[in-house]
Amino acid sequence: xxxxxxxxxxxxxxxxIGLGLRAAGAEVLLADPxxxxxxxxxxxxxxxxxDPEDASPAPGLVVVAAPPDVTADVVVxxxxxxxxxxxxxxxxxxxxxxxxxxxxxxxxxxxxxxxSRYLPTHPMAGSERSGPVAARGTLFTASPWVLCPSPxxxxxxxxxxxxxxxxxQATVHRMDVAAHDASVALISHLPQIVAxxxxxxxxxxxxxxxxxxxxxxxxxxxxxxxxxxxxVQILAGNAEHIVPALHGLRADVERLxxxxxxxxxxxxxxxxxxxxxxxxxxxxxxxxxxxxxPQAFALVTVIVDDTPGQLAALxxxxxxxxxxxxxxxxxxxxxxxxxxxxxxVLPGRRDELVSALTDAGWKVV
Amino acid sequence: xxxxxxxxxxxxxxxxIGLGLRAAGAEVLLADPxxxxxxxxxxxxxxxxxDPEDASPAPGLVVVAAPPDVTADVVVxxxxxxxxxxxxxxxxxxxxxxxxxxxxxxxxxxxxxxxSRYLPTHPMAGSERSGPVAARGTLFTASPWVLCPSPxxxxxxxxxxxxxxxxxQATVHRMDVAAHDASVALISHLPQIVAxxxxxxxxxxxxxxxxxxxxxxxxxxxxxxxxxxxxVQILAGNAEHIVPALHGLRADVERLxxxxxxxxxxxxxxxxxxxxxxxxxxxxxxxxxxxxxPQAFALVTVIVDDTPGQLAALxxxxxxxxxxxxxxxxxxxxxxxxxxxxxxVLPGRRDELVSALTDAGWKVV
Numbered sequence: 001x002x003x004x005x006x007x008x009x010x011x012x013x014x015x016x017i018g019l020g021l022r023a024a025g026a027e028v029l030l031a032d033p034x035x036x037x038x039x040x041x042x043x044x045x046x047x048x049x050x051d052p053e054d055a056s057p058a059p060g061l062v063v064v065a066a067p068p069d070v071t072a073d074v075v076v077x078x079x080x081x082x083x084x085x086x087x088x089x090x091x092x093x094x095x096x097x098x099x100x101x102x103x104x105x106x107x108x109x110x111x112x113x114x115x116s117r118y119l120p121t122h123p124m125a126g127s128e129r130s131g132p133v134a135a136r137g138t139l140f141t142a143s144p145w146v147l148c149p150s151p152x153x154x155x156x157x158x159x160x161x162x163x164x165x166x167x168x169q170a171t172v173h174r175m176d177v178a179a180h181d182a183s184v185a186l187i188s189h190l191p192q193i194v195a196x197x198x199x200x201x202x203x204x205x206x207x208x209x210x211x212x213x214x215x216x217x218x219x220x221x222x223x224x225x226x227x228x229x230x231x232v233q234i235l236a237g238n239a240e241h242i243v244p245a246l247h248g249l250r251a252d253v254e255r256l257x258x259x260x261x262x263x264x265x266x267x268x269x270x271x272x273x274x275x276x277x278x279x280x281x282x283x284x285x286x287x288x289x290x291x292x293x294p295q296a297f298a299l300v301t302v303i304v305d306d307t308p309g310q311l312a313a314l315x316x317x318x319x320x321x322x323x324x325x326x327x328x329x330x331x332x333x334x335x336x337x338x339x340x341x342x343x344x345v346l347p348g349r350r351d352e353l354v355s356a357l358t359d360a361g362w363k364v365v
Numbered sequence: 366x367x368x369x370x371x372x373x374x375x376x377x378x379x380x381x382i383g384l385g386l387r388a389a390g391a392e393v394l395l396a397d398p399x400x401x402x403x404x405x406x407x408x409x410x411x412x413x414x415x416d417p418e419d420a421s422p423a424p425g426l427v428v429v430a431a432p433p434d435v436t437a438d439v440v441v442x443x444x445x446x447x448x449x450x451x452x453x454x455x456x457x458x459x460x461x462x463x464x465x466x467x468x469x470x471x472x473x474x475x476x477x478x479x480x481s482r483y484l485p486t487h488p489m490a491g492s493e494r495s496g497p498v499a500a501r502g503t504l505f506t507a508s509p510w511v512l513c514p515s516p517x518x519x520x521x522x523x524x525x526x527x528x529x530x531x532x533x534q535a536t537v538h539r540m541d542v543a544a545h546d547a548s549v550a551l552i553s554h555l556p557q558i559v560a561x562x563x564x565x566x567x568x569x570x571x572x573x574x575x576x577x578x579x580x581x582x583x584x585x586x587x588x589x590x591x592x593x594x595x596x597v598q599i600l601a602g603n604a605e606h607i608v609p610a611l612h613g614l615r616a617d618v619e620r621l622x623x624x625x626x627x628x629x630x631x632x633x634x635x636x637x638x639x640x641x642x643x644x645x646x647x648x649x650x651x652x653x654x655x656x657x658x659p660q661a662f663a664l665v666t667v668i669v670d671d672t673p674g675q676l677a678a679l680x681x682x683x684x685x686x687x688x689x690x691x692x693x694x695x696x697x698x699x700x701x702x703x704x705x706x707x708x709x710v711l712p713g714r715r716d717e718l719v720s721a722l723t724d725a726g727w728k729v730v
Contacts, residue, residue, distance in 0.1 A: 003610075020652050033388075045500060045583050048568050070565045085517060088493045106569070110597060124577055124579055124728035136666075136730040137730070138668060138705075138728070138730040139730070141668065141705070141730075142705070143579070144576065144577045146577065165654050169399075173573070173576065173577065179394055179573070179574070180573075182574070183570070183571075183573070183574030183577055184577070185581045186567060186570055186574065187565055187567075187570070187574060187577055187579075188577075188579070188581060188582065190563055190566065190584070191563055191581050191582050191585040192581065193557075193621065194559040194562070194563055194585065195581075195585055195643065195644065195648075196640060196641050196643070196644025197559070197614055197617050197618070198555055198559050198614075198639070198644075198647075199554055199643075199644040199645075199646075199647035199648040199651075200617065200640065200643035200644045200646070200647045201551055201555065201610060201613055201614070202551060202552075202646065202647035202648070202651065203646055203647045203650070205548070205551055205552070205647075205650070206548075208538070208540060208544070208548070209544070209547070209548030209551065209552060210552065210554075210650055210651060210652055211509065211538065211652060212489055212509045212511065212538060212549070212552055213651050213652060214489055214508070214509075214553070216553060216556050216557065216560075216587075216588045217552045217553065217556050217651060218651060219584040219585070219587045219588070220556040220559065220584070220585055220588065221556070221644075221647070221648050221650075221651065222558055222581075222584045222585075222588075223585065224586070224644040224645065224647065224648040225447065225644075225645055225648050225649070226639040226641065226644075226645075227641075228430060228637075228639075228641035228642045229638060229647065231399075231637070231641045232634050232637045232641070235621075235624065235637055236628040236633075236634065236637065239626070239628055242625060242680045243622055243625050243626055245627075246618055246621060246622045246625070247622065248566060249562055249563075249566070249618055250615060250618045250619065250622065252562050252565065253562070253611055253614055253615045253617065253618065255616065256558065256611060257608055257611045257612065258599060258602075259602065259605035260607060260608050260611070261604070261608055263601040263604055268601075269597050269601065272593075272596070272597045272600055272601065273593040273594060273596075273597045274562060274593075275562070275565065276561050276591065276592075276593035276596045276597070277593045277648075278561070278564075278565035278568060279560065279562065279563075279564040279565045279589040279590075279591075280561075280562025280588070280589065280590055280591075280593065281564075281566045281568055282563075282564035282565045282566065282570075282589065283564040283567070283587075283589040284590070285567050285568070285570070285575055286564075286567065286575060286578050286582060286583060286586065287575055287576060288580060290565040300655045301501075303503060303506065307689060308683070308684050308686075308687050308688060308689045308690075309684035309685070309687075310684075311680040311683070311690050311693070312677070312680035312681040312682075312684030312685075313501060313680075313681075313684070314680070315676040315677035315679070315680040315681070316678075316680070316681055317677075318673070318676070318677060319673050319674035319675075319676070319677030319678070320641075320677070321612040321673075322673050322674075323673060324672060324673045325673075325676050325695070326692075327695055328676070328693065329693075329694060330690070330692055339507075340506070340507070362501070364466050365501045365502070365503040365504070365506075
């Protein structure tokens with residue numbers, strides 16, 4: 001990968017990229033409009049802080065990790081400032097930013113040749129925390145990193161994007177900006193919106209009602225804790241693809257309201273059943289772990305005391321049985337100091353594991 | 366608790382109640398319109414199969430575990446058939462069923478005194494699987510069980526409901542049928558609906574898009590795999606409380622569409638930010654583990670190989686450090702044979718655990 005790498009923007013993602021690239025042996029420079037964010041990123045070892053007015057040596061690669069709203073400006077500024085550098089950005093919306101960069105070329109701020117040095121990318125990783133303090137070099141490990149070259153993107157820029165993604169142990173995906181934006185509208189932005197909308201309806205709910213909440217509600221609303229300021233930029237920046245999805249959602253909600261307001265009308269029940277069945281079908285299409293086709297794992301549920309050491313002992317036993325845990329979850333519940341651990345294993349290994357655990361005195365339910 | 370207990374309906378829930386009550390020492394009789402379901406339930410030890418036309422000895426307590434649509438009929442039949450028995454049902458909607466039972470009294474099919482022997486209840490437990498084969502006596506352990514007595518419910522019926530819930534290790538909650546139905550509309554039915562609607566939109570999505578799916582999508586749509594036939598009955602049966610929630614959801618979706626269609630209008634961004642912030646606020650109100658107030662646990666993320674024994678070794682180490690795991694999750698990712706385990710601990714124990722794991726050679730990120 002061309003070096004040094006200048007990371008512009010030292011929030012959670014930029015700082016994590018700096019840490020990861022340094023761990024992979026790259027020379028990393030850091031710049032952020034906030035002197036304190038830049039200093040923190042340098043202090044935790046993400047690279048050497050520089051003034052972009054005077055970055056020396058000149059970067060071979062610029063990674064723009066600025067908020068979506070200002071990403072295009074920083075990309076254009078980087079293309080102008082370092083005429084030999086390749087430039088990539090990592091914002092979670094792509095079409096709007098590419099359009100803004102091309103507009104700058106149309107206005108003569110940069111040349112079309114300059115734009116060919118720019119690669120739009122999107123690493124699909126994040127955290128519920130933000131800022132350089134939460135950064136970690138392994139943030140992107142095993143996550144998808146989407147590269148969105150257009151026909152006029154230089155091959156060196158694509159190669160640099162691949163090199164960065166691979167150095168950070170991400171999985172490389174390729175699609176054009178429109179396909180990317182349409183994809184994230186459905187698999188990321190719509191889920192975020194409905195999680196927030198469902199959670200918003202809980203504001204006035206009595207405590208006694210919320211005390212009945214189970215994992216269904218917790219799972220459905222988990223991402224509703226996300227940063228409103230960031231999401232304003234993302235939703236506004238991908239409105240073109242989100243609005244049609246929201247029209248579809250509204251139509252479904254309206255259909256359901258009409259049906260539930262006249263539940264004895266002919267076909268009403270069939271209509272609801274069809275809606276739920278469509279949900280079954282869509283859910284079944286989400287790929288499983290490691291990008292494998294969706295697979296029905298077998299579930300083994302074990303009751304454990306909620307004390308230190310219990311999970312250790314359980315997983316030790318599972319390890320001894322030689323069975324790999326494909327997924328696990330600790331089941332929460334109100335009012336009891338016990339938990340239930342749901343362990344997913346390959347269906348062919350289930351019975352074996354149940355016997356091993358039962359023989360060892362575990363309560364398998 | 367009055368005995369024998371007759372369980373009418375031997376699906377997942379009825380059979381689980383039979384298993385659990387027998388484990389607690391009760392005499393259990395089983396009846397189901399499906400001879401094969403009834404035979405399976407008996408075979409796995411949930412109780413003794415009987416013909417309700419000729420149940421002997423007469424039950425002291427009847428637990429109606431029929432589908433929501435026929436629950437009221439079975440309650441009324443039970444009140445008539447066994448004039449000394451207490452009767453409770455376990456359907457997930459309550460107001461509609463109580464109304465149907467009272468209608469039967471108004472028509473003279475049963476007396477008001479008969480109705481006083483009936484207690485509406487709702488154990489908030491379930492499984493993604495169904496049928497007697499999936500039953501387990503511990504299905505209700507540590508889950509809420511809502512009792513919904515009205516002023517004219519006999520104290521003995523309430524006591525019997527409590528005895529059943531406690532024998533099955535559930536946590537007893539009390540509220541009237543309207544409060545119950547309003548609660549579950551928001552904390553259970555609305556999440557189910559949006560999970561299904563979001564999942565339904567994935568039906569036509571290209572595989573390449575779905576390959577980018579992360580835990581956000583998986584969590585938000587997890588419950589979309591639920592049984593359409595059951596949910597038709599639940600949604601139709603609680604339409605009175607669900608429809609207003611859906612009107613609110615539709616209004617929010619419309620507001621968002623209007624905003625995203627004119628993202629540069631004055632106040633547009635503030636409007637989106639407000640919607641997301643309302644989601645933050647609602648999310649923060651969901652109680653944590655063991656019904657405790659929502660608590661921000663500290664997260665420790667550890668990279669593990671995806672092989673048997675790794676989780677065992679990790680949890681053994683955590684146990685050695687004497688730190689209790691409050692929550693955990695295995696982070697899925699595409700294309701890599703490693704996983705990340707997110708372990709939640711009390712904030713005051715975080716640093717200690719990180720040092721202990723790092724010292725022992727774990728990759729804490």
